[in-house]
Amino acid sequence: MAMLFATIAISIDAMLPALPDIAATLTPEAPNAAQLVVTSFVLGMGLGTLFAGPLSDRFGRKRVIMAGSGLYALAALACYVAPSLEVLLAARLIQGIGSAAPRTVSVAMIRDLFSGREMARIMSFVMMIFTVVPAIAPLMGQGIIALADWHAIFLAYVAFSGLTMLWLGLRQPETLTPEARRSLHLGDLARATRELGRHPVILVSTLLQTLTLGALFATLSSIQPIFETVHRRADSFPLWFALIAVASMSGSLLNSRIVMTLGMRRVVRGTYAAQIGLTLAALALLGSGRVAGDMAFAVHLVWCIGLFAMMGLTIGNLNALAMEPVGHIAGLAASVISSLATVGSVLLAIPVGLAFNGTVLPLLVGVAGLIGLALVLSLTALGEPRD
Secondary structure (H helix, E strand, C coil): CHHHHHHHHHHHHCCHHHHHHHHHHHCCCCHHHHHHHHHHHHHHHHHHHHHHHHHHHHHCHHHHHHHHHHHHHHHHHHHHCCCCHHHHHHHHHHHHHHHHHHHHHHHHHHHHHCCHHHHHHHHHHHHHHHCHHHHHHHHHHHHHHHHCCHHHHHHHHHHHHHHHHHHHHHHCCCCCCHHHCCCCCHHHHHHHHHHHHCCHHHHHHHHHHHHHHHHHHHHHHHHHHHHHHHCCCCCCHHHHHHHHHHHHHHHHHHHHHHHHHHCHHHHHHHHHHHHHHHHHHHHHHHHHCCCCHHHHHHHHHHHHHHHHHHHHHHHHHHHHHHHHHHHHHHHHHHHHHHHHHHHHHHHHHHHHHHCCCCCCHHHHHHHHHHHHHHHHHHHHHCCCCCC
8 A cells, every 4th residue: 555655756756856857858948847747747646536536436446546557657658758848747647647546546445444543543654654755766766867867767657557566466455345336327426425525524634635735745846946956955855855755754653653542633733733833933044044054954954854744644644534434435535535635735836836936935935824724724623632
C-alpha cells in the first residue's frame, strides 16, 4: 500500500530538480510556467479519482489498480517524447488520471480490512514508509538528469509502475469479495453520493484535506525555485529535500504512537495549531529581515520539515474519520473525497505557486491563510473528540 501511495510522490518529487531544465528547454520566456508540470499532474489525479473508486466497487480493487497503472505508464511514455510544454502538460494530466487508481483504491483496500482508529494507525505506518520515497525521488531525478537528461525521468516512472504492479499481483489478495461489489448504475451512484452528503464529518474532513493539500502542493511548486533563487542551493537541493522528507517521518511515527490514545480529532487540531504557530514565527523572522543568509535558510528548513510532518499527523486521520461511516461504499467514498480534496487543493495551490517573486513571503502568507482556515474549521465543525 505504501508503494502504491508512492506513485504520487515519485511522480511529483522526481520532477523537482528537472524544473529549471524544463523551463530552459520548453518555456524560457516564462520559467514559472514549468511549475505547471507538477500541478497538471495533481489536477489529473483529482479528476481520475472520481472514476477509480466506483470502478473498483464494481470490478474489484486489483483489476482497477492494474488498469490505472497501465494508463499511467503509457502517459509517461507520451511525456518522454513530448515536443512542447503544452503536449507535456496534456500528457501529465493523463498520467495523473492513471495514477488515481493506485492512490485512491489503495485507501479503499485498507478500509475493506480496517476501520476507525485501527485504520488511522495502519495509515500512519503506510505514510511513514511512503515518506521515504520523497527523500530519494529528487536524488533519483538529479541522477537521471546527470546520466541522460530530464526526459529519461519518465522512463523511470514506467519501470517503477511495472515493479509495483508485479508486487501487487504476486503478493496482495483481492479485498473486495464478489458478493460485496456494487453496480455502476447511475441511480445507485447518485444515491451513494447523496449518502456521503448526509455525514457532516465527511464534508468537514474533505474541506480540511483540501486546505492541507493546498498548502502541501503550493510548497512543492515553490520549493525548488526558493532553494535555487533565495538560498543559492540549487545543486544541493535534492540532498536537503531528502533531509526534509526523512525528518518529516516523525509526524507519521508520532501519530502511530498517540492516535490510539488521544483520538483522531485531538491530534488533527493540535497539529494545525502547532503548524500555524510555526508558520507565523517563520513569517515574522523572514519577512522582517531579522535573519539572513544561513540563519534564514535554517528557519526555512525547519518550517518545511514542520509542514511535511503535518501531513503524517492529519491526512491519514482525516481519511479515517471520513471513511468510518461509509465502509459499505468505500471505493466511491474514497473517490469522491479524494477527488474533491485534490482538485480543490490544486486550485488553491496554483496562485500561491505562481506568486513566487524571488522571496519566500508569498508561500508563507499563502500557507498561513490555508492552515489558519483549517484550524478554525477543525475547532468549530469537526465535532467532539469521541473517536
